[in-house]
Amino acid sequence: MDADSFHRLAKVLADSGEAISLQDMDATFSRYGVRILLDDLFSSNICAQVIALTAINSAARSFRGNVEVIAPFNSILIAPGFEGISLTEFMSWLGIGDIAMETAASWPTINIGNPSDAGPTPTIRPWADGWCFGIGNNGACTTNFFAPACVAAGGLAVSEAFSILRQDNPYAGRRNITLSLWSVASGTADVNPPEEEVPSVSSAWLVGLGHLGQAYAWILGFMRPAQNATLYLQDIDVVTKSTLSTSMLSVTSDLNKRKTRIVAKWLEQRGYSIALVERRFDGAQRVGLNEPQLALFGVDNAAARRILEGAGLRFVIDAGLGSGYRDFRAIRVRTFPGPSEAAQIWAADNVTTNSSQAIAYKTLLAAGADPCGVTTLATRAVGAPFVGCVAAAYVVAEFIRHEMGVRPVGFIDLNLRNPHDIDAGTVQIFAPIN
The missing domain is CATH 3.40.50.720 (NAD(P)-binding Rossmann-like Domain)
Structure with a gap:
């Protein structure tokens, strides 16, 4: 196998000694995946959309396309840079295809918004509010949009799903995590900056x-x-x-x-x-x-x-x-x-x-x-x-x-x-x- 063709996350199984061969590595890793559930909030909330787009994008790459997305029919994106594009088009760009229900049945679920039925698998609820983000029930997606926090929430959710699949943390999928991009050094994880418009991106x-x-x-x-x-x-x-x-x-x-x-x-x-x-x-x-x-x-x-x-x-x-x-x-x-x-x-x-x-x-x-x-x-x-x-x-x-x-x-x-x-x-x- 060419080193420049190696899937960098599947490599965990080879390097840890769990897989006895690269074929064994591929067979085991092919069972990894995640379900992403989106409710009606996804259609109208930019924070929820950026979290979802990040989670879908990073999960598709992490799990070789093993992502099942359950979303409102014909969802159209409003996130900056994606306005007017359908969720289906975005998934096609990533190469995400149809997933058999029985294949996804045991995968952890990332629940963005408040879907009524997350299913029987462990559920991860990412959220972002201004400069704050996290997973669990301590927060919710608001209209206070700050892109870095939304992207962090999406990435954190997929990381938590990976921990569930790996069974490397007994609290994964069951814990509340709240972090802040503003008050990192102070250790206060639930504050936003004073009311001030976020500046545009400079050179x-x-x-x-x-x-x-x-x-x-x-x-x-x-x-x-x-x-x-x-x-x-x-x-x-x-x-x-x-x-x-x-x-x-x-x-x-x-x-x-x-x-x-x-x-x-x-x-x-x-x-x-x-x-x-x-x-x-x-x-x-x-x-x-x-x-x-x-x-x-x-x-x-x-x-x-x-x-x-x-x-x-x-x-x-x-x-x-x-x-x-x-x-x-x-x-x-x-x-x-x-x-x-x-x-x-x-x-x-x-x-x-x-x-x-x-x-x-x-x-x-x-x-x-x-x-x-x-x-x-x-x-x-x-x-x-x-x-x-x-x-x-x-x-x-x-x-x-x-x-x-x-x-x-x-x-x-x-x-x-x-x-x-x-x-x-x-x-x-x-x-x-x-």
């Missing part, structure tokens, strides 16, 4: 357009660009089959196309002006006088991250994700300048997780597979788009907080297996950038 760099970068763009697509704002999109890679399992904007027809072009098309259709930078972010890069001085970083290599403070950017928000089968749901967000320098944090190169001793990879070797190819396969990161969506929500929210002149959050640490255990801290010295 910025999006560096890295894979898992995280496309999640940033997915969120920004639901938001208004400021007048004369330009997003600078920087990446050198093309879409591979593996990309489809983690990245929110890439579909089969995009294979072998540059990621910059895919993301640019998506954002231009939603009113953004775009500049393409198709070269590596390296030590030679310097931001021009007329270019934005703020960047959302989504790269996964230490070499680029250690020099991010040397390019002339005045404010950088970086997100990193776990890469092993145990920690792939871990999220860390940092802002720069911050408590530590990037050059110190990433002084060493990435340490890759090598699962080549797992039985599935030994089976490959025994069958005569190329050892170098097997090692490459074993060291590829585990990943899931629902993790990227939640991480991106914190990054974009921090971008907006910065535009509002609020003291930055220096770091955010959480793991979606236990999202209650969030840790964060503010930057102590802060001078707003005019």
Whole structure:
């Protein structure tokens, strides 16, 4: 199997040793899926629609299309960027087909709105209200729309469904979780900011357009660009089959196309002006006088991250994700300048997780597979788009907080297996950038 074709979430079964072969991995993973129930609120509530679109998109990628959507007949979308498109068209874009009822009967259910019958399976109720989001009965979808919170709610719901399928948390599907993108550092999870209109999206760099970068763009697509704002999109890679399992904007027809072009098309259709930078972010890069001085970083290599403070950017928000089968749901967000320098944090190169001793990879070797190819396969990161969506929500929210002149959050640490255990801290010295 080609490493660039490997499904990044199914890899959990191989790396953990649960699957004795890649065929066994595929057979087991094919039984994973989720049901998504939408009620009449979906037709008229933008928050509910963005949660649902995020959940459907990330679940379809996570579970190889194993998503059963039960929705009002002929649902038409009103979410920003999707106005007038039918839900059926959106599902077709993702390649979601008909699912047999008996196949979906045991899947966990994501219940968006208040459907009267969630069925016999465990039920997850995501919601968003302004900058707050969560799952359970502690909140509801309101008309107070803030795109990052809605996307975070959709991603969190799919993560909870995955925990139910994996049986890795006894509270999954039975707990109430409330989080806030505004009061992250204070530990107060049920507050929104003072009454103030959310600013439009100003000019910025999006560096890295894979898992995280496309999640940033997915969120920004639901938001208004400021007048004369330009997003600078920087990446050198093309879409591979593996990309489809983690990245929110890439579909089969995009294979072998540059990621910059895919993301640019998506954002231009939603009113953004775009500049393409198709070269590596390296030590030679310097931001021009007329270019934005703020960047959302989504790269996964230490070499680029250690020099991010040397390019002339005045404010950088970086997100990193776990890469092993145990920690792939871990999220860390940092802002720069911050408590530590990037050059110190990433002084060493990435340490890759090598699962080549797992039985599935030994089976490959025994069958005569190329050892170098097997090692490459074993060291590829585990990943899931629902993790990227939640991480991106914190990054974009921090971008907006910065535009509002609020003291930055220096770091955010959480793991979606236990999202209650969030840790964060503010930057102590802060001078707003005019």
